[in-house]
Amino acid sequence: MTGHLLLIEDDLTIGEVLTSSLRVRGHEVVWERFGEKGLAQASVTPFDLVLLDLGLPDIDGIEVCRQLRHAQPACVIVMLTARSAEMDVVVGLDAGADDYLFKPVRLSELLARVRAHLRRNEGPGRSVRPVGDLVVDLSRRRATVAGRELQLRPKEFDLLARLAAEPAAALSRKTLMTDVWDEHWFGPTKTLDVHIAALRRKMGRAASAAVRVPKIVTVRGHGYMLEISPCEG
Known part of the structure; x- marks a missing residue:
C-alpha cells in the first residue's frame, strides 16, 4: 500500500x-x-x-x-x-x-x-456494524449515532470499529494496539488511553435518554470493552 x-x-x-x-x-x-x-x-x-x-x-x-x-x-x-x-x-x-x-x-x-x-x-469495505444506536460503516469509514455522524480522527474510527467488531467482549490493551496501530509497536501505549478518552467524550455528547449509545468500559488490568445494556441486545 x-x-x-x-x-x-x-x-x-x-x-x-x-x-x-x-x-x-x-x-x-x-x-x-x-x-x-x-x-x-x-x-x-x-x-x-x-x-x-x-x-x-x-x-x-x-x-x-x-x-x-x-x-x-x-x-x-x-x-x-x-x-x-x-x-x-x-x-x-x-x-x-x-x-x-x-x-x-x-x-x-x-x-x-x-x-x-x-x-x-484505506478502509476494508466489508460491512456495517450496528451496536445500539451506534452504527459503524466500515466501507465509508463513518460512525453515526441515531443518524448523526461522529467527527472522528482516523485512529479514533479504527479503534471504535475494532471495539464494535466484538461488542461486550473485553479486549486487551495488546490486542487493541496490535490491531489498530501496529503488531510491532514499541514503547508506551499512552496513545491508546488518549484515543479512548476522545471517543468517550464524543460518544458521550451524542447520548441522551432517547439515544442508546454503548459505553467504552475500562476492564481493570486488561483493557477495554464496548458495553451494551440489555435493551440494546
Missing part, C-alpha cells in the same frame, strides 16, 4: 534519508523544512499521511499539528519527536496526532508504521 505523504522535517540529513527511503518504496513524498510551508501544502493538497517533526524552526510542531488536523481531518498524522516526556506525547495526541515515534527513529520501524497506517486507513 503506497500513499501521498507530507514530510515536515527541518533536519537536512533526516529529511533526505526519509524522502529517499519512502520514494524508493513507491510513495509520493512532499518534503518541507518549515511548518508554515507544510501548512501551505496541506491547504491545497490532500495527503494520506503526514510525518511531522515537532521541533521546527518557525512554528511549534504542536500548533502545526492542530492546524493540520483542522485542514485535513481524514489524514493520518505521525509525530516525530525528541520530547520523550509522557506529557509532551499526550499534548501532541490531544492536538490531533494519531501516532508518534521518538527520535532517533529507526528507519525500519518508521516504514512499518507508515505501511500499517496506510493499510488500515
